[in-house]
Amino acid sequence: DAGVIQSPRHEVTEMGQEVTLRCKPISGHDYLFWYRQTMMRGLELLIYFNNNVPIDDSGMPEDRFSAKMPNASFSTLKIQPSEPRDSAVYFCASSLVPTGGDTQYFGPGTRLTVL
Amino acid sequence: GENVGLHLPTLSVQEGDNSIINCAYSNSASDYFIWYKQESGKGPQFIIDIRSNMDKRQGQRVTVLLNKTVKHLSLQIAATQPGDSAVYFCAENAGNMLTFGGGTRLMVKP
Numbered sequence: 001d002a003g004v005i006q007s008p009r010h011e012v013t014e015m016g017q018e019v020t021l022r023c024k025p026i027s028g029h030d031y032l033f034w035y036r037q038t039m040m041r042g043l044e045l046l047i048y049f050n051n052n053v054p055i056d057d058s059g060m061p062e063d064r065f066s067a068k069m070p071n072a073s074f075s076t077l078k079i080q081p082s083e084p085r086d087s088a089v090y091f092c093a094s095s096l097v098p099t100g101g102d103t104q105y106f107g108p109g110t111r112l113t114v115l
Numbered sequence: 116g117e118n119v120g121l122h123l124p125t126l127s128v129q130e131g132d133n134s135i136i137n138c139a140y141s142n143s144a145s146d147y148f149i150w151y152k153q154e155s156g157k158g159p160q161f162i163i164d165i166r167s168n169m170d171k172r173q174g175q176r177v178t179v180l181l182n183k184t185v186k187h188l189s190l191q192i193a194a195t196q197p198g199d200s201a202v203y204f205c206a207e208n209a210g211n212m213l214t215f216g217g218g219t220r221l222m223v224k225p
Contacts, residue, residue: 004158031211033213042215042216042217042218043159043204043215045212045213045214048211048212055211056212091158091159093158098211099147099208099211099212099213103149103161103164104149104161104213105161106151106158106159106160107158108156108157108158109157109158
């Protein structure tokens with residue numbers, strides 16, 4: 001299996017621009033998670049999906065952030081408009097069953113820089 | 116990844132020695148714990164897990180110990196190798212959501 005796939009690996013954009021991050025979970029995994037990692041706050045859960053349905057988005061920082069999962073093999077995290085404080089590494093992870101039954105498997109991340 | 120840091124505690128060990136990385140967790144209701152390894156520029160990678168009904172679990176060169184009384188988790192790495200150099204995170208699960216610790220940087224001296 002190729003593991004969790006994320007694109008792009010690096011994104012540099014200017015403040016105010018729209019940014020879209022993409023994730024392909026491991027085939028057969030019903031749970032998909034989006035995380036953000038920064039030096040100051042570490043790894044934070046933003047949102048997670050079960051069977052393509054958002055279950056908990058309490059970690060999404062504000063309305064500028066949105067996430068979708070149109071099918072079992074694809075999810076996007078969109079920031080519009082982007083701000084310099086959004087600069088971070090964004091990880092997508094997936095799991096076969098609810099966490100507690102199995103671990104989450106992480107993608108390589110997207111390093112976002114907002115100028 | 117963005118785990119470099121001024122804020123990360125660092126453990127420095129000699130190659131071949133054993134390493135012990137500690138983690139305090141916060142939620143007494145957590146029922147599942149995971150140790151992840153994160154190398155520079157990569158995502159966290161699963162190392163070993165343990166459920167709350169156990170107090171010890173062994174893998175290849177790694178052992179996780181769980182002390183629920185004091186809410187403490189440790190990762191022991193036997194015969195540490197240069198390839199073990201990374202940041203190590205513990206994570207606790209409560210209600211299908213993982214909460215990650217701040218991480219510890221392990222540096223292996225040749």
